[in-house]
Amino acid sequence: MIELRDLAYVRLGASNLEDAQSFATRSLGLQVGEQAKQALYLRSDDRAHTLCYFEGDPRDQTVAFEVDDADKLDAAGAALDALGHAVHAGTPDECALRKVKAFIAFKDPTGNQIELVVRPERSGKRYFATRDAGITGFSHVGLFTTDPVRDELFWTQVCNARVSDRIGDIALMRVNAIHHTVALAPGRGPGVHHINHQVESNDDVLRSYYHLSGQRVPIVFGPGRHPTSGARFLYFQGPDGMVFEYSVGVDEIEDEETHRPRQFGFEPSSLCMWGAKSARPR
Numbered sequence: 001m002i003e004l005r006d007l008a009y010v011r012l013g014a015s016n017l018e019d020a021q022s023f024a025t026r027s028l029g030l031q032v033g034e035q036a037k038q039a040l041y042l043r044s045d046d047r048a049h050t051l052c053y054f055e056g057d058p059r060d061q062t063v064a065f066e067v068d069d070a071d072k073l074d075a076a077g078a079a080l081d082a083l084g085h086a087v088h089a090g091t092p093d094e095c096a097l098r099k100v101k102a103f104i105a106f107k108d109p110t111g112n113q114i115e116l117v118v119r120p121e122r123s124g125k126r127y128f129a130t131r132d133a134g135i136t137g138f139s140h141v142g143l144f145t146t147d148p149v150r151d152e153l154f155w156t157q158v159c160n161a162r163v164s165d166r167i168g169d170i171a172l173m174r175v176n177a178i179h180h181t182v183a184l185a186p187g188r189g190p191g192v193h194h195i196n197h198q199v200e201s202n203d204d205v206l207r208s209y210y211h212l213s214g215q216r217v218p219i220v221f222g223p224g225r226h227p228t229s230g231a232r233f234l235y236f237q238g239p240d241g242m243v244f245e246y247s248v249g250v251d252e253i254e255d256e257e258t259h260r261p262r263q264f265g266f267e268p269s270s271l272c273m274w275g276a277k278s279a280r281p282r
C-alpha cells in the first residue's frame with residue numbers, strides 16, 4: 001500500500017510565463033517564491049512552493065504527493081512496477097527543479113502524471129502574498145478520469161486514499177483527515193480538473209468573486225456550497241484554461257473507523273446546495 005501523506009505541488013506547463021505570473025500574483029493571490037529562467041515557483045503556505053509554472057505545453061500537468069521517506073518511496077516504486085506502471089526515478093537535476101530530496105514519476109490508470117516525493121523543501125519565511133485573497137493553504141486537486149470505478153480502485157487499493165463521498169460513481173477521496181485531497185472528474189483523457197486553495201472565511205470567497213469579476217477573470221462556478229464537504233466555494237479560470245477553486249469550511253472526517261461514504265445523485269444539487277450552476281460539465 002502506497003501511503004500518501006499530503007499533496008506536495010502541481011506542475012503546469014505555461015504557454016506564456018508572464019501571463020501565468022500576473023494571474024498567480026494579481027488574481028489568485030500566490031507569492032513568488034523563486035523566479036527561475038524558465039520556471040516560476042509559487043507559494044501558498046510555509047513550503048518553498050506548491051505550484052510551479054514552467055515554460056512548456058499547457059497539457060503537461062503533474063500532481064505530486066509526499067510520502068514518508070526514501071524506503072517508502074522505493075517500496076512504492078517496486079509496487080507500481082509490479083503492477084505494470086512505468087516508473088521513472090528522478091535524477092538529481094530533476095529533484096533540484098522540484099525542490100525535493102527524491103521522487104518517482106508514473107502515470108495513474110487514466111494517464112495522469114503523478115509524482116511521489118520525499119522531503120519537499122520548506123521555507124523559513126512565512127507565506128506573504130501581495131494580493132490578500134485570504135489563502136490558508138493548498139488543499140486538493142481534481143483529476144480527470146476516463147473510468148471512475150477503475151481509478152477509485154487504483155487510488156484506494158494501490159494507494160491509501162479513502163472515499164469520503166461519491167457523486168454518482170465519482171469519488172471524493174481523502175489521504176488524511178481532510179474530507180478530500182483528490183477528487184475524480186469524468187473526462188476524455190488525463191489532466192488536472194481543478195486546483196483548490198482554502199481561504200479563511202466566507203468573506204474571502206465573496207470578496208474574491210467581486211475582485212476577480214472586476215479583473216474579467218472568468219467565473220465558472222459559484223459562489224456556492226458543496227453539500228459533500230460543506231465548503232463554500234468559487235471556481236474561476238486561469239491561464240491556458242486551468243480552473244482554480246477557493247473554498248472554506250471543508251469538513252474533516254472525525255472517525256476514520258466508522259465513516260461511511262455518502263452517496264449523492266449525479267445531479268446539479270449534489271454539486272451546489274444553493275443552486276449555482278457550473279459553466280463546465282463535471
Ligand SMILES: O=C/C=C/C(C(=O)O)=C(/O)C(=O)O
Pocket residue numbers: 142167172183194196226227228229230231245247250270271282
Ligand atoms: O462537485 C462536487 C464537488 C465537491 C467538492 C467538495 O465537496 O468540496 C469539491 O471541492 C470538488 O470536488 O471540487
Ligand SMILES: [Fe+2]
Pocket residue numbers: 140142183194196245
Ligand atoms: Fe474542489
